Amino acid sequence: xxxxxxxxxxxxxxxxxxFQNREILRPDYIPDSLPHRERQVYKLASVLAPAIKGARPxxxxxxxVTGSGKTAVTKYVLKRLVEESSKLxxxxxxxxxxxxxxxxxxxxxxxxxxxxxxxxPFTGLSTAEAYRRFVKALDERGGTFFVVLDEVDALVKKSGxxxxxxxxxxxxxxxxxxxxxxxxxxxxxFTEYLDARVRSSLGEEELxxxxxxxxxxxDILRDRASKAxxxxxxxxxxxxxxxxLAAKEHGDARRALDLLRVAGxxxxxxxxxxxxxxxVKKAQREIxxxxxxxxxxxxxxxxxxLIISLHLLRKKDINKVATGEVYNVYCDLSKxxxxxxxxxxxxxxxxxELDMLGIINAKVVSKGRYGRTRIxxxxxxxxxxxxxxxxxxxxxxxx
DNA sequence: CGTCCACAGGAATGACGGGCGG
DNA sequence: CCGCCCGTCATTCCTGTGGACG
Numbered sequence: 001x002x003x004x005x006x007x008x009x010x011x012x013x014x015x016x017x018x019f020q021n022r023e024i025l026r027p028d029y030i031p032d033s034l035p036h037r038e039r040q041v042y043k044l045a046s047v048l049a050p051a052i053k054g055a056r057p058x059x060x061x062x063x064x065v066t067g068s069g070k071t072a073v074t075k076y077v078l079k080r081l082v083e084e085s086s087k088l089x090x091x092x093x094x095x096x097x098x099x100x101x102x103x104x105x106x107x108x109x110x111x112x113x114x115x116x117x118x119x120x121p122f123t124g125l126s127t128a129e130a131y132r133r134f135v136k137a138l139d140e141r142g143g144t145f146f147v148v149l150d151e152v153d154a155l156v157k158k159s160g161x162x163x164x165x166x167x168x169x170x171x172x173x174x175x176x177x178x179x180x181x182x183x184x185x186x187x188x189x190f191t192e193y194l195d196a197r198v199r200s201s202l203g204e205e206e207l208x209x210x211x212x213x214x215x216x217x218x219d220i221l222r223d224r225a226s227k228a229x230x231x232x233x234x235x236x237x238x239x240x241x242x243x244x245l246a247a248k249e250h251g252d253a254r255r256a257l258d259l260l261r262v263a264g265x266x267x268x269x270x271x272x273x274x275x276x277x278x279x280v281k282k283a284q285r286e287i288x289x290x291x292x293x294x295x296x297x298x299x300x301x302x303x304x305x306l307i308i309s310l311h312l313l314r315k316k317d318i319n320k321v322a323t324g325e326v327y328n329v330y331c332d333l334s335k336x337x338x339x340x341x342x343x344x345x346x347x348x349x350x351x352x353e354l355d356m357l358g359i360i361n362a363k364v365v366s367k368g369r370y371g372r373t374r375i376x377x378x379x380x381x382x383x384x385x386x387x388x389x390x391x392x393x394x395x396x397x398x399x
Numbered sequence: 400c401g402t403c404c405a406c407a408g409g410a411a412t413g414a415c416g417g418g419c420g421g
Numbered sequence: 422c423c424g425c426c427c428g429t430c431a432t433t434c435c436t437g438t439g440g441a442c443g
Contacts, residue, residue: 106428123417126427300430323406346431348407364407368441371405402443413432419425 017230018268018275024228025261027254030075035223036216037069040209044077047205048180051092051144052085056178059168059202063185064209067252070184071150073209078146091143099155105163108155109134116141131166135173142176153187161198168201211251217243220253221260229264229275237277238263245284259283289387292380295357296388302342303350304389305333308398310360310378311385322373323348333398351376 023029034041050057064070078094085092095115102108106123109130113120118137120130138145147167149155156164170179183202194202212220221239242263246256262283267275296307309329313321327344334341342350351374355362362374389395 104428121418123428125418129419129427342430343432344406345408345433349431352408364439366406366439366441367404368439369402369404369443370441371403372437372439373404373406400443402441403438404441405438407437408435409437410435411433413430415429415431417427419427421423 017273018233018264019228020230021228022261022264024224025257025264027257030072030079031224033223034069034073034076035219036212037073037209040069040073040207041077043207044073045081047207048077048081048146051081051146051180052088052090054090054144056144056171057146057180058204059181059183060205060207061183061185061203062207062209065186065211065250065252067246067249067254067256068209068211069253070186070209074148074150074182074184078148085144091141092146093141093143094146094148096148096150098150099153100151103154104159105155106130108149108163112147113137116145131163135170138170138177138179139174140176144178144180146180146182148182148184150184151186152183153185156194161194164202165195165198168198212247212253213251214240214243214247217246217251217253217256221256224257225260228261233264233267233274235274235276238275238280241277241280245280255287258287262287289381289384292359292384293388295359296380296385301339302334302347303354304392304395305337305339306330306347306350306354307359307378307380307385308389308395309333310376311380311382311399314378319377320375321377322375323351324373326351326376336398337394348374 024031044060044062047060048057062070062074075096082092082094093115095112097108097111099108102111106125106127109127110120110122113130113134116134116137118133120133125133149164152164164181164183167179167181181202218239221242225234225239239260242256242259245259246252249255259280260283263279264275266279266282266286270279272279296304299307306326309326310321312333313319313326313329318325323344327347330347331341351360351362354360355376359380360376360378362376364372365375366372386399389399
């Protein structure tokens with residue numbers, strides 16, 4: 001019986017001819033061509049090109065909303081540059097650090113050392129010592145080295161611009177090698193946070209990536225889909241729908257590609273031989289759900305309690321709550337679980353964090369002489385909260 | 400027009416756990 | 422192994438503030 005159903009399963013999988021190569025739709029895939037980014041590719045390449053002569057290129061600052069191709073263009077140009085220079089026997093390398101996940105000075109430097117195969121422990125050293133080792137490793141290696149700091153605004157907002165400052169002056173400490181910094185940010189007002197010296201040296205060259213519009217997203221999707229899917233499996237409305245949905249999300253190409261890929265996966269699961277518009281709609285719900293549940297699951301306990309507090313308030317039809325009210329509910333919950341509540345100051349920070357993650361909306365509002373507070377409301381469907389917390393009995397007991 | 404609420408959010412400081420050099 | 426220094430999380434104390442009310 002089981003054997004028969006497995007046979008059936010395997011033959012179904014074999015018959016399902018949706019994806020030719022789904023890797024092409026993954027967000028970290030670097031395509032051979034970047035439609036509608038020719039100008040940016042050319043500009044960036046011309047700024048970085050001196051590296052193939054062994055000269056130090058200018059530092060570059062790249063602006064653009066998420067999914068506007070900043071990372072793809074940067075990696076693409078660097079990849080080509082490294083290939084070209086190795087043909088010429090010139091040493092060019094780069095380190096790519098996403099500062100959203102490495103948002104302390106120490107972790108950034110640790111990542112940079114990693115890229116040079118000079119690994120350092122993830123804690124225990126002073127930042128100054130970590131930096132010293134990085135400089136040493138660099139100079140022993142020689143050549144030109146690009147430091148790509150993606151989402152660099154996250155680093156500066158959390159930990160200041162000290163590392164950035166050091167990196168822009170690092171060439172004075174190097175004898176055999178050169179460093180150029182490529183800063184990437186989606187925050188257009190970001191430079192306001194920077195020290196003037198850092199601003200001017202990092203901004204030697206600036207590059208702006210406008211968001212894609214729906215038509216451009218369609219081109220990108222068609223380009224990739226032609227290699228990712230078998231011919232004819234996409235219903236004609238699928239690509240325009242993905243493009244339109246992503247265009248609403250400030251023209252996010254990553255979102256568009258995710259939608260297309262997940263829609264394909266859903267079609268495959270449902271054993272459909274075509275990807276239909278309804279699969280795209282399902283994909284959109286699934287992507288959002290997965291993202292939220294994943295974030296909720298990995299949150300620290302007190303942030304979870306905060307979410308549950310907001311959830312309980314919402315159940316009572318109270319959607320827009322001031323910080324003080326949430327805090328009261330949260331304190332009750334903590335005590336019910338026998339936990340010492342965190343202070344309001346700390347909760348204030350947690351609220352900011354959750355806001356940045358998009359789990360809640362928090363907006364500073366002045367209610368005149370009735371004070372100034374943040375109005376918070378929860379952004380997560382009830383079902384997702386249960387999904388995320390269902391493996392913790394303590395949390396379930398208060399839900 | 401000044402007051403004053405209810406917090407926001409900065410600064411200083413402490414507790415904790417981890418790696419380092421000796 | 423020990424004492425030391427570090428990053429991180431959390432607390433304490435603090436100053437700042439938009440705008441309705443009087």
